[in-house]
Amino acid sequence: MRKVAPLLKSKARSQVLAPKPKVADHVYRTAHYALWRTQVVSRAGGRCQAVEQGQRCIKAEPHHRMYADHIHEIADGGDAFDVRNGQCLCASHHSSKTAQARANRLQR
Numbered sequence: 001m002r003k004v005a006p007l008l009k010s011k012a013r014s015q016v017l018a019p020k021p022k023v024a025d026h027v028y029r030t031a032h033y034a035l036w037r038t039q040v041v042s043r044a045g046g047r048c049q050a051v052e053q054g055q056r057c058i059k060a061e062p063h064h065r066m067y068a069d070h071i072h073e074i075a076d077g078g079d080a081f082d083v084r085n086g087q088c089l090c091a092s093h094h095s096s097k098t099a100q101a102r103a104n105r106l107q108r
Contacts, residue, residue: 027080036081037068044088050097059090067094073101 027033046061060066069089072078079085089097 025074027074032081036083036086039083040068040086041066041088043083043086047088048090048093049087050089050093057090057093059092064090066090069094069097073098076101076105 041061044066046066048057048059048064048066050057067089069087070078070080071085071087074080
C-alpha cells in the first residue's frame with residue numbers, strides 16, 4: 001500500500017519556536033501583595049463582588065477560588081497596594097474583567 005503524502009508541509013524542528021512561558025509580575029510574589037490580597041478578600045467576606053442584573057454573584061470561599069482584582073489595573077496606572085483599588089472576584093468574573101481590560105488597552 002502506498003503512503004499518502006501529507007497535505008501540509010512541516011517545518012524542520014529547529015525552525016519551530018516554543019511559546020514563552022507566562023511569568024507573573026514580580027509584584028504578585030511580594031509579601032506586600034499577599035497582605036493586600038488577604039485584606040481585599042477578607043473585606044468582601046470571601047465572596048465575589050461582581051454584580052450582574054442587580055444580583056451579586058453567589059460564589060464564595062471555600063468552594064470557589066477568589067481573586068483579589070485591581071479595579072484600575074496596574075498596567076493602566078492603578079495603585080498596586082491600595083485596598084480601595086481592590087475587589088474580590090470569582091474565577092469567571094476575574095477572567096472576563098481581565099480580558100475586557102486587555103482588549104480596551106489594545107484599542108488605545
